[in-house]
Amino acid sequence: MREPQSDPKIRKRREELTRFLRQEAAAQGFDLCRVTLPDSIPQAPERLQHFLDAERHGTMAWMEETKERRADPRVLWSDVRSVVMFGMNYGPDDDPRLLQEQPDKAAISVYARNRDYHDVIKGRLKEIATRFAARAGEDVKVFVDTAPVMEKPLAAAAGLGWQGKHTNLVSREYGSWLFLGSLFTTAELDIDTGEVDHCGSCRACLAACPTDAFPAPYQIDARRCISYLTIEHKGTIHPDLRPAFGNRIYGCDDCLAACPWNKFAEEAREMKLQARDDLKAPDIASLLTLDDAAFRSLFSGSPVKRIGRNRFVRNVLIAAGNSGLPHLIPLCSSLLDDASPDVRGMAVWALSRLMPAADFDALRQTRQAGETDDEVQSEWMRER
Structure with missing residues (x-):
């Protein structure tokens, strides 16, 4: 003092x-x-x-x-x-939670736009x-x-x-x-x-x-926080949490936006x-097509760039899986051959949510045997 x-x-x-x-x-x-x-x-x-x-x-x-x-x-x-x-x-300008009503769009936290x-x-x-x-x-x-x-x-x-x-x-x-x-x-x-x-x-x-x-008021458990999981966390995101992500692909503003x-x-x-207009509500479909060069170009100067293309596309695939939109199936399928296990694993999960059960089972029969990564194998074996 x-x-x-x-x-x-x-x-x-x-x-x-x-x-x-x-x-x-x-x-x-x-x-x-x-x-x-x-x-x-x-x-x-x-x-x-x-x-x-x-x-x-x-x-x-x-x-x-x-x-x-x-x-x-x-x-x-x-x-x-x-x-x-x-x-x-x-x-x-408006409540960022409104974007949850548009499952074909991706939600990027306000601060990162x-x-x-x-x-x-x-x-x-x-x-x-x-x-x-x-x-x-x-x-x-x-x-x-x-x-x-x-x-x-x-x-x-x-x-x-x-x-x-x-x-x-x-x-x-x-x-x-x-x-x-x-x-x-x-x-x-x-x-x-x-x-x-x-x-x-x-x-x-x-x-x-x-x-x-939030385990209690004024306390946060980062391990359950979408901001932490989409930005800081590397590797697999627990399957029980994925459905709650909705279309949030980078951060989450819900607790902030709710404040009176x-x-x-x-x-x-x-x-x-x-x-930026192109980051207010980007199409999930367009983000699924990003390779490393396109990712770096799109997010040049943005904090999103720091997480890298693979982690970002992992997040986008979770949003795709939550969208319920069948037209995303071909784009998700194309990522089954991605070099990143994180991307391949979430492509499997997204397809398990978007495809009819019989179609997904048939896909599993043709693709699972060629997968060498244990985490991706576990996604193929996961019960729907």
Whole structure:
């Protein structure tokens, strides 16, 4: 905890630097900019350890490997004296859940429908950091999601919002639609008051989850979360969860979209990060035809590109299997010869859902014997 400074010159300098940061943040398109101390999340280590002990992080081994730095900003950078948290509203034009009514379309999470937000936000933060460092004569570091920083607890401590029952940040001004970024500095700044929880008895986000990924309010099990499974998880997705994916092929916005506070995001939204038209509701059929080169071209500059073509097409095949659309059968069948076992396995699963039982059994008789991968073999043998 920082001791209060009685020197008027020190107070004035803090006020000037803080005001300068907020002006720069607004100029760079950020909607929120508030400051907290590096020791403002003392509960974080215990909560993170509980999450890891329960193995709710799934295959994200990096969370265990970086837990000390993640739980305490001072471990990440011992010289930090102030943590500045930034928020940018990215509220969509309409409710992304409406796309579930179009089984021939694929649902890509709202945040991934344009340029990679890591690049967008980090570029703007670097501009702010450069100007601030020159003005303050202090050291700075900027982070956007990829570094071991617990951005949501820090944002809550700074007063941008509170962590809702879906574990994401909720703002009274912008609902659940906020990109977050942080600036660590050796400068002393004016500290803001943290936000209190305004969820009350509401459980809309919990009820909205298609896979029941919340063991309790304010807790998430990534192993059941569609966002984790479609983006972070490699290999086979448990067959019991696949039907709940619907047409979600990259991420899931349901718990965010259900938040009643989003009405304020809609009122305040400015068109800072416009979604690409071709990513708002792409045809599942067209996505099934993507080879590696076409995938890279389509998602150039997009966060989707990071998961690679094979994992992406795996996800699209799950959506195809859930679609109930027979015209997708030839496209799924063409992927039975794909070089990736993950793709072949999901092609088998999709066909088992789309084809009449007798036709699928006949296909199995002709194709199964030539399959060398154990996981794909298990898909052929799985009961319909």
